[in-house]
Amino acid sequence: MTDLLYHYNSASTFSREKGLNKLVLAHQTEIESVNNIPCFFWGNLTDPYVTAKCWRTIAKVVRSSFGPIPPSLRDPIISAGSERIRFEGFSSCNGVYVRLDMKPEAIDGEFIANGTTNVDFNDPMLNALNSIQKNERVTLSVGQKDMQVITGKSKVTEKKVSLPPRWIKGLTSVQLYLADMDLKFELNKIQAIQLFQTFPKGNTKGEFFISRKAGKCMFSTLGGNDSVRIGGVHRLRLLEGILPIVDKIYVYESTDGQTCALVCELGKMQLLMAFSPDAYRGFSGEGKVLDTMTENLPMEWIYGINSLLKSNETFDPTLLSIEHDIDFGMMENLTSSLSSIGLLGYDVMERNHFYRQLPFKTERIVSMNPRLKNAKALIAKEHITIAKKTADTIEALVKGTDVTHKVVIDSNSARCTCQWFTEYQGKRGICKHVLAVKMMN
Incomplete structure (x- = not known):
């Protein structure tokens, strides 16, 4: 699938006027309701030096690649609303997810509107961020109609960028992994420095663990009960730029022990970095989201929720059910569908979901999973025969190209005789045959 081309109405700008640095991030969106909003937020950064360090770390992530896909510039996504600003992005290979949560105390200004856009971090912008010093005053505006970016040394006009479908698919998967994570380690500043002092030397790319021994965390090739697996440990070097300014680091691990995330506490903001099971595996291809896509959700429900909630607003399904008289079972399906x-x-620190208004049409998101498309085709062609069905078990025969596959689904697991299941054993999501059988029952 080709990238989605976006055309900004303006370019991001960084300029200096009357002794003040002014930063304006260009935005783009397909959603008509916000097309005419020139600005989502306008105000000052209360800690511009730390903010700039975090933005440069995000830029480093989105310009990197650790798999077969070559690195290329991809623009971060920004959500403004509910007194918070969030920046999100993926590495080009989609195996590293990064998010900066700017708390209300990190910004001093006005939220003119709520929304989510993809923003433009161009080279002149990054050069300007590199020059920001402590105690400087920087004004941030999300959205601007100016057609140029002007600094003291350069002038840049508008540019076209592309938003990879892998990013959209990654957003539909990564929060499911985050919601499945538990806190393993909490490191103060000294402990965090000590941990990275044990970082493996050289061009190490294999499997490592963060292990705790005698109250001290270190990188090790040996796992254990008190350890967290890091697939592709070299990816953690992306954090090196902010290590000197972190207050704490929280280490999270998924229940299956395959994925992990590090949350860096930076006072007025938090930077999260999540890592796929291995460097060659991207979040967009893991398929975990397929387990929640077995029921079709009417588009009017999605648009209804979109009109009720603001970007970054906490998503409380119980409260929504009570306030809007929605059946709890239906709300559970709605929550799964919105996640998918x-x-x-998902905020691992607060242990709750937040709403995100994506800057592209919902129909585009729904159509982006090939396994879902193939499962629907199997149903439409009537290639599925239910051989046995009880209260706890379903056995089905699914016609393939040259062979008929057997699917067995019970209360604890789902199995299939196809090559996909044989190779991955469910670790990269369910196969199209299992998905089709689930969608029929």
């Missing part, structure tokens, strides 16, 4: 198309993010 990327409209819900």
Whole structure:
């Protein structure tokens, strides 16, 4: 699938006027309701030096690649609303997810509107961020109609960028992994420095563990009960730029022990970095989201929720059910569906979902999973025969190209005789045959 081309109405700008640095991030969106909003937020950064360090770390992530896909510039996504600003992005290979949560105390200004856009971090912008010093005053505006970017040394006009479908698919998957994570380690500043002092030397790319021994965390090639697996440990070097300014680092691990995330506490903001199971595996291809896509959700429900909630607003399904008289079972299906198309993010520190207004049409998101498309085709062609069905078990025969596959689904697991299941054993999501059988029952 080709990238989605976006055309900004303006370019991001960084300029200096009357002794003040002014930063304006250009935005783009397909959603008509916000097309005419020139600005989502306008105000000052209360800690511009730390903010600039975090933005440069985000830029480093989105310009990197650790798999077969070559690195290329991809623009971060920004959500403004509910007194918070969030920046999100993926590495080009989609195996590293990064998010900066700017708390209300990190910004001093006015939220003119709520929304989510993809923003433009161009080279002149990054050069300007590199020059920001402590105690400087920087004004941030999200959205601007100016057609140029002007600094003291350069002038840049508008540019075209592309938004990779892998990013959209990654957003639909990564929050499911985050919601499945538990806190393993909490490191103060000294402990965090000590941990990275044990970082493996050279061009090490294999499997390592963060292990705790005698109250001290270190990188090790040996795992254990008190350890967290890091697939592709070299990816953690992306954090080196902010290590000197972190207050704490929280290490999270998924229940299956395959994925992990590090949350860096920076006072007025938090930077999260999540890592796929291995460097060659991207979040967009893991398929975990397929387990929640077995029921079709009417588009009017999605648009209804979109009109009720603001970007970054906490998503409380119980409260929504009570306030809007929605059946709890239906709300559970709605929550799963919203997660599966990327409209819900997950905050591992607060242990709750937040709503995200994506800057592209919902129909585009729903159509982006090939396994879902293939499962629907199997149903439409009547290639599925239910051989046995009880209260706890379903056995089905699914016609393939040259062979008929057997699917067995019970209360604890789902199995299939196809090559996909044989190779991955469910670790990269369910296969199209299992998905089709689930969708029929």
